[in-house]
Amino acid sequence: MNSKLIVILAFFFKLSTVIGQEESKPIPEPVIFETMHEGTFHGVKMSYKAIAGEMFLKNAEGEAVASIWSTTYMKEEPNPSKRPVTFIFNGGPGSASVWLHMGVFGPRVVNVDSDAQQDDGAAPFDVIHNNLALLDITDLVFVDPVGTGFSTVIGKGKTEDFWGLTEDARSIAQFMRLWITHYQRWQSPKYIAGESFGTTRASAVTAALEGGGQTMALNGLILISQALDYQGSTSDHDNIASYFTYFPTMAATAWYHGKAGQGKKLEDFVQEAREFAYNTYLPALYKGNQLSTENKRTLASRISYFLGLDPEYVLKSDNRILTSRFKKELLRSEGKTIGTLDGRYLGEEGDQTADSPTLGDPSSYGIDAAYTAALQDYFARILQVKVDRPYLTSNRNIGSKWNWRPVPQGAYWEPSYVNVARSLGESMRRNKDLKVMVANGYYDLITPFLDAEYTFARHDIPMERVKMYYYEGGHMMYNHRPDFEKLIRDIREFMGK
Helix, strand or coil: CCHHHHHHHHHHHHHHHHHHHHHCCCCCCCCEEEEEEEEEECCEEEEEEEEEEEEEEECCCCCEEEEEEEEEEEECCCCCCCCCEEEEECCCCCECCHHHHHHHHCCEEECCCCCCCCCCCCCCCCEEECCCCHHHCCEEEEEECCCCECCEECCCCCHHHCCEHHHHHHHHHHHHHHHHHHCCCCCCCEEEEEEEHHHHHHHHHHHHCCCCCCCCCCCEEEEEEECCEHHHHCCCCCCHHHHHHHHHHHHHHHHHCCCCCCCCCHHHHHHHHHHHHHHHHHHHHHHHHHCCHHHHHHHHHHHHHHHCCCHHHHHHCCCCCCHHHHHHHCCHHHCEEECCCCCCCEEECCCCCCCCCCCCCHHHHCCHHHHHHHHHHHHHHHCCCCCCCCCECECHHHHHHCECCCCCCCCCCCCCCCECHHHHHHHHHHCCCCEEEEEEECCCCCCCHHHHHHHHCCCCCCHHHEEEEEECCCCCHHHCHHHHHHHHHHHHHHCCC
């Protein structure tokens, strides 16, 4: 063997050794930051512990595959074994729990403009003590799914094992069991609070917790801006359900901006729009071009009455108004675009000829900087969190790679709207104590309130254990201070407190 060959073989041996060492590199222990605090909530002064840190999920071989980051607030008391605990997460998929954490449930919240008149601008932002936090009646666990916040895959974990409807539910169910076991809380009443896709997740997690050899029965779900059946919350051409479900929300938004229903109370005008949608609009949508020209024009006039749009524009739209066009058309003459998450918000765009918003959602970019800065500062200064990777309040890469298939890979399936509503009904029938609270914003132009009513009315859900609540805000109704206070009161009533 010549010397050159020996050198080459030695190089590849060394390279393979290095690679092997990298593959077997040990995973550091989970990082956890504990701090003690005092606060007064609902008039009750208390000490509580904040626990911000990681919990590792493991595969069947016992290998760590994901790190789930959570922030827990736990009241200091001698025997918490039967104290309620509430698991809280946002949606996306791809959103961390920052919105519910710093918006309504956490001990400190960011204070954005309640009347949706001002953009959040730039730092500094106003962060205040939340004297209405629920710590007097329940411990709180804010959960960031894999790929959001500080949560990430580790070891032999792969994103595809977590970025999907059923995969995500399994991982959150696993985390909940680990948390409950670690803190010895199997006898605690257990609640989930989710927002938007977080409500989809809540229903899927509820079902996942029923299996796995460790059945965990929940006491209640708090569904904020529910999204259980996506047909009614997907505004697309030819999706007849969406023209119907969005109609009263567009009417409410037109009422708010003074374009329709003036002189009437919001609830009365909404009810009028609801009845029109059920009794007149929906049958007309199904008849389509079987309607006479005269009937189409009459229908356009009635739609114009509710939505504040020009009758000729409505007629040219074939009496079918997409929400994207409504948001641009309602205040076009004033050069304004209205928000998606919250129709109260307004944006100014340079392109006044576009048929839909071009800058994004003013009710999103009007608050996101404040929420992000508030949480980052709170983690660093108050909770003493020191982690060498960025906290992602949102991760758009997740959405493009998300697996929506409700069946295993390889099983036959034709694409359809995501729907976990019937699964929720089945879970409720298997668990007599599971009750559901549904919080709806009148100005929510992404998950409309009529869709919630329509969904719960037709999926074999025990309605005697469902409570619907309504708010004069949007998707994140708690950004409107009167709704913030009402939402907390309603949750306390729902939890029997």
